[in-house]
Amino acid sequence: MDEVLPVSAHLTGAVVHGAGRGRGLGFPTANVAADPGSPVPPPAIYSGWVVRHSTGTVHRGTISIGSNPTFCDTPEVHVEVYCHDTTDEFYGERVGLWFVARIRDTVKFTSADDLVRAARQDVLRSEALLSSERGRRVLTGALTAHDTTVPV
Template sequence: MKVFTRIENVRQYPPVFIALGTFDGIHIGHQAIITRTVEQAKSKNCSSAVFTFSNHPLNVLDADRCPPLIVTNQEKVNLIADLGVDMLFNVPFNTELLQLSPEKFLEKLVNNINLRHVIVGANFTYGYRGAGTPALLTSFGSRHGFTVDVVSMVDVEGVIVSSTTIRQLVADGAVKQAADLLGRPATITGKIIEGDQRGRNLGFPTANLAIQQGLLVPADGVYAVYVNDETGRKFNGVANIGNNPTFTRQTRRIEVHILDFDRIIYGQQLKVQFLDRIRGEIAFTCVEQLKQQMKADIEFARKYYFV
């Protein structure tokens, strides 16, 4: 997949079928739009493309209201590439784009890209103050030689799939339900940092992950997880998110106990996939209670998730 970080002239490529959207979670609704783009482009011997932003527009519009990221920008790029897209316009949203009227934004696209067909979601808006609508896009396309396909919102058992709903589910710890809407487990990738060795002293060594600022993190508690190391190998694990109230620690962190694993891996990147929440965070009255509960959590995870 060819990645562009600005709107560049790509008329040397075959005519383009392009998906437009923020695509801030690459959930199953976004996947439906992008997959349709790829399939239709292939059927017409055209190039497939996605136009999106490398940062959330609210970072520029109103940073205080900007929601936490479901995926990092690099994860977003990787997920789009996995869908078989030929070209990605992963453009930083800035004040210049903010001030473009819907017509000027579309003119910028047609002046640089040989558009044949555009695919958007039913709730797609664009241009200054989001004034652009799919109807306006269709009208513009009829004048400039491209057609438009508007994809209906996807629902799962009556729940409309949206990034807002997914964020709320993950924030509530309902990662299993969130996975149904994402089409994959909620995931956090982070570098292992050196902790206070308390888990190892308790008999349950943990890899401590630094939480990237602005990234969506599940609610405090204990989770059954899959863990991938830098080589891509997958392990079973149990992760704790929280402040470790038994020891009155104040810094929120993710601590992962990888089952049947005993290697020093400080400094490596781990990808943690959250399967389900086992329990909420508990402040124990003594260390022995904590040890017994950790043992029970691991046994529960082995029995119900890692058969």
């Protein structure tokens, strides 16, 4: 099992349409086009908080950064977040991703079922990380930066 590493990063961008595969997998994701100059962490799976700028609402997330090698042969890197606590779609909205920890490397799975099994484990680990002392600290930073008092 990969070692979970704390990550200090914050990315902003707009939610755009992806390939539309995630919903069928049971893991619908918001695809984020990072703002120019907003640093994108290296490809991997991460836990992090999602702040919707229009409302200040904060969601618990598991973030995939990578080329989705299980499905794609192109090197294009996608930033996607699966929100644990909402089924809202927020196309066109601006969001901030506040990274808490790196969970594992991206894997080229031999089947979609294997990916879904791994993603379920990722979400469990992400939940624990978001609830950890470090997760709460990152959340406090996000709330302060966005000057929001909306409870999670």
